[in-house]
Amino acid sequence: MTLQFNTETFRDDYSFHNSQRAIDRFPFPFHEDSYMYAVNMERHQGGPADSVYEKRFDVDEHYVAEMADRAKVLDDDPLRCQSLPHMTLAGWDLLELIMVSKSEEYPDFFELHREGREWYWINKPLGIEDHFTFMDDTTLPYGPMEYITRQTQGDFCVLDQREDNLWMDAGMVTTQADWSLDFDIGMNFFEWHAPVPLAHEKGIFKRALKFLLNIQQGAPARRLNWTMTVNPLLDTSPENYHKWGIQKTTLTSENIGAKQHLRVELQTFFRLPRSNALVFPIRCYLMSFQDIVSKPKWGRRLNRVVRDLPEELAAYKGFIANRPLMLDYLSQFDDGLPTSFGVWPDEHITPTLQR
Amino acid sequence: MTGTAPNSTAPKTVGAAKLAVRVSAITTLNALVTRFEFQRIDGTDFPTFSGGAHTVVEMMDGEKKRLNPYSLMSDPAELSTYAISVRRDDQGRGGSLFMHQKIKVGDEMALSYPVNLFVLDLRARKHLFVAGGIGITPFLAQIKQLEAIGGNWELHYSCRSPDLGSYVDELTENYPHATSVYYDDKKQSIDLDNLLDGQPFGTHLYVCGPKGMIDWVRKTATATGWPQAHVHHEEFLAPQPGRPFAVRLKKSELTVEVGAQESLLEAIERLGVDAPYLCRGGACGQCETDVLDSDGTFLHRDHWLEDDEKESGEKIMPCVSRFEGKILVLNR
Known part of the structure; x- marks a missing residue:
């Protein structure tokens, strides 16, 4: 696989862009023309070739730029990365999982050489080469979790498992959909999900927790979640709401196709072997409305989902004020024709837009 | 709950793949307990595990497939071999008898990936272990794990008799100051009230053994004011026979x-x-x-x-x- 890493930004001039390949493999999250919460878990053990589901940790054209953005966020606010004292072992587990996965799945980009506890890690895209002693914190420039997640796309919540619950006891969170690690650190599963509307009543979180507590080593799981973001911002944190919240008022009917992005999270879950902790990577994919509607099926479906979403959810996901503007735009790409079941664009069987 | 999301063509079978293994050593420890060691048939290392984890051993007993869980008792840092210790249960449903009587070195079997339902609480400032009989096995792996990171632990181990004291010699030799052994036939028993009363703040208590012992330890801990979240136990129930x-x-x-x-x-x-x-x-x-x-x-x-x-x-x-x-x- 040849992969060109984009030179781009997720702030200021927003030069972020998706190539045709990135558009083709975008994890469109709606398998039917409406949306409601579901636990929607499946195994994370591969997927179609070149899809974002294929590898344990997907590396794409945004890798280098995303890591540069993370470094900037951490410079401004070191509390985006925290690890309570008992979570260091889980950090080593995570480092091992990522290094082994990436070196096996992307041998052109990453190499891991191990002689007992003496490890040598090469990350070619970021120009990193380090010798270190596994399980010896003093031999790395950062703690093990911070070290490896500065080199891996997506946010990472490392959850301690005890008392039949999960606890947000460590994490690297710089590309989040409006939640704060610094606020949630130390909370349990029900506490950090407390703000989510409708799902508690449906018993979603009780069932999801039972499922997660039982995730086994060697059997990771995944699901998708989504929200909306104006401008291709990775860091939509509460800490910086004063900077990005106001940008939601800059949408116009002229710029919405380029500015409004569907933000999809590929959430995966891995049991960590030494600590028995659960790591929850949340990988963010952004795509502009104009790129989404380039797939006729996705354009039709996104219009219907946004149109029919319950008010509570549109408010929680932060786009209720812009919904009329979105529908003005999206409805141009919905001719009312039926759509096929499932998330794939199905271009070979989908009719072009009838205007 | 799996398989509801049509995101992909992910395989829909349940759980992780099995580990194909060969029995590499069988050691009789005493009249009741035998240790079995396994290596992977493909020669690779086993998955890393945490102390307290178990594996489900798949036994092909003629037409019948038996699946029994056993605690992994080997060193979690030593991944060329997994080891379990099996206590023969003459009144049981036959899994342990099958292991004792039929399994030979070189036999091929299947193990599940490790699963830990008896995990160390890594926040603990001290780990206090109470074991009865074959209940010693998860602690053997946990002790090795804690020794590797300089953890603070103490073991109180109750056995029927010196003859049936599995791993007593190894424990008292390697950790003489952290191990106390009690023999029923010498009328020795754990002075639990005193033990639980004298622990430093931040201690976690773990018990594994016969049901009576687990109930006794948990009840005593509650009565002496231990927070529930600091008391951990593991008890595998074997399915009981009944009417068809x-x-x-x-x-x-x-x-x-x-x-x-x-x-x-x-x-x-x-x-x-x-x-x-x-x-x-x-x-x-x-x-x-x-x-x-x-x-x-x-x-x-x-x-x-x-x-x-x-x-x-x-x-x-x-x-x-x-x-x-x-x-x-x-x-x-």
Whole structure:
């Protein structure tokens, strides 16, 4: 696989862009023309070739730029990365999982050489080469979790498992959909999900927790979640709401196709072997409305989902004020024709837009 | 709950792949306990595990497939070999007897990936272990794990007699200041009230052994004011024999008669129906199954379902629970 890493930004001039390949493999999250919460878990053990589901940790054209953005966020606010004292072992587990996965799945980009506890890690895209002693914190420039997640796309919540619950006891969170690690650190599963509307009543979180507590080593799981973001911002944190919240008022009917992005999270879950902790990577994919509607099926479906979403959810996901503007735009790409079941664009069987 | 998202072509079978192994050593420890060591057939290392984890050993006993969970007792840092210790249970359903009498060095078997339902609380400033008999096995791995990171631990180990004291010599030799052993036949017993009363703030207590011991330790801990979250126990239930009963599997459109000696889960598996499980001992919750219709009495034996769920007649844990009555229809 040849992969060109984009030179781009997720702030200021927003030069972020998706190539045709990135558009083709975008994890469109709606398998039917409406949306409601579901636990929607499946195994994370591969997927179609070149899809974002294929590898344990997907590396794409945004890798280098995303890591540069993370470094900037951490410079401004070191509390985006925290690890309570008992979570260091889980950090080593995570480092091992990522290094082994990436070196096996992307041998052109990453190499891991191990002689007992003496490890040598090469990350070619970021120009990193380090010798270190596994399980010896003093031999790395950062703690093990911070070290490896500065080199891996997506946010990472490392959850301690005890008392039949999960606890947000460590994490690297710089590309989040409006939640704060610094606020949630130390909370349990029900506490950090407390703000989510409708799902508690449906018993979603009780069932999801039972499922997660039982995730086994060697059997990771995944699901998708989504929200909306104006401008291709990775860091939509509460800490910086004063900077990005106001940008939601800059949408116009002229710029919405380029500015409004569907933000999809590929959430995966891995049991960590030494600590028995659960790591929850949340990988963010952004795509502009104009790129989404380039797939006729996705354009039709996104219009219907946004149109029919319950008010509570549109408010929680932060786009209720812009919904009329979105529908003005999206409805141009919905001719009312039926759509096929499932998330794939199905271009070979989908009719072009009838205007 | 798996397989509901049409995101991909992810495989839909339950759980992780099995580990294909060869028995590499068998060591008789005493009249009741034998240690079995395994290596992977493909020569690779085993997955890393944490102290307290178990593996489910798959035994092919003629036509019958037996699946028994055993704690991994080897060093979690030594991944060329997994080891378990099996106590012979002459009154049991035959799994331990099969291991003792039929398994030879060189035999090929399958193990599940490790699963830990008895994990160390890594916040603890001290780990206090109370073991009875074969209940010593998870602690052997936990001790090795803690020794590697300089953890603070103390073991109180109760055995029937010096002859039956599995691993006593190894423990008292390597950790003379952290290990106390008590023999029933010498009328020695753990002075639990004193032990629990004198622990420093931040200590976590772990108990593994016969049911009576677990109940005693937990009750005493509660009575002496220990917070529940600091008291951990592991107790695998073996499925108990019972009267045969019939069950209808709605989704599979099959009916099966559960034999007196087999569990409901085993009967479902016998038909080739893919049913989820992890511990097979009523503790993990993975095999929870919806009851669609019933006329009779549930014999709930698991530690998983809440009392109201048990009373509702809408859920059953087929690994250890049974049924007596006319009709039982499951959503499986």
